[in-house]
Amino acid sequence: MATEKVRLRIGSLAKAVLVTGQAYQDPKDALNEFVSNAADEYAEADRPGERIRVILRRKGRYPVVAVDDDGRGMTPDRLREVARNLFKSVKVDDERTLGEKAIGLLAFQQLGARCDIVSRVSGSSETWLLRLHRGAATAELRPEKRRARATPGTTVYVAELDREILRSITQRKVVDYLRRRRAAALEAGEYVIEVQEGRAVELVTPEQPEGIAVRLAPQRTLWGTIEFSLFVAPGKDGSRRVTVAGRAGTTIIDSICELDEFDTEPWNSGQVSGRVVFPGLQQTAGRRAILRDDNAYPLFTEAVRATEPALRAMCERVNEEVDRATADRLSDTLRRVFGAVAAGVAQRRRHRSGAAARGSQAGRSGSVARAITRLQPGDARSGPHLPIAVDRARPGSR
């Protein structure tokens, strides 16, 4: 019997729309879709350094979150086309942009029940609105009067926000999130982001690297260049991590240790931070994991592995350096502690002869305490002598 070809069809468009727009791990990932669209717009228009604004209005009767750009905007025809071309993005082959699935707009459904895309193009005095509703298969297109834009660009308003969402999108949390997620692009000056709540406006600045830079040559591949920006710092700090960014400088995973292959030294040592950027890496639809494809992913793991010896060597060097510095500091401190003990003895003698000044004693006692607290308790070289020195120092300085 001949094989019948069955063409797949979506039985419930409304359901597909809803499910697609609620697949995010974190509501901030959903909000991030609109920041991506603004960033993509500036990249496509070849206008680096422009401003993206995230506006939070969580208080009041009608809470809303908006993402605003000064891009080229969309005509009513374009808005209609966007609504009619889900899963078919015009950005697919554009290396500069992040969008590719044409479902980012649907993300509003994880935040609120309504999404208003308000846009104006240059050369037109009209502002248009495309309104989407959560779980609905139709959208509305009409001229916008109340929120008419004075200049070209797009503002996306997400309204009827869920109560839980209001708690997770505070200004602080959104700034921290975007700083992490957009670090590479912010550092490259591709755009600036401001997060505004009421009168408070905060500029999202890129994370400052910590430690010594490890120079690593970029690796060219068929799927783009793998670039490393890695730093090694002394001491373990769990908040230090290496992020992985893909296309358009957007972070895909917050820590390379999320990949089993790299949940090892030196990556999980708490000493290494920075990022690996590889435009060839693809994100999964949930947008917080790397797609383990057969092309770019193996090249990525290989290139990252190859950096490990240099990083380990730097960790060792930094630790040795710190050990040496600690030893120097310790002997300096001990000298001061014992110096203080000697001074205390001398002072007691003077006190007995009635010539002591209390003020100067108090001062000295403070400096001894400071010298002691500066030594870390876990310091291998502090040895067993120190507590004794402390005990001796105390009575003398009283």
Ligand SMILES: Nc1ncnc2c1ncn2[C@@H]1O[C@H](COP(=O)(O)OP(=O)(O)O)[C@@H](O)[C@H]1O
């Ligand atoms: N801020 C914006 N400025 C200009 N165009 C936009 C903006 N936001 C969305 N668009 C248009 O809407 C389309 C659909 O957006 P989205 O659903 O996020 O899909 P994708 O970004 O994957 O193409 C985009 O391809 C773009 O053409």
Ligand SMILES: [Mg+2]
């Ligand atoms: Mg998008």
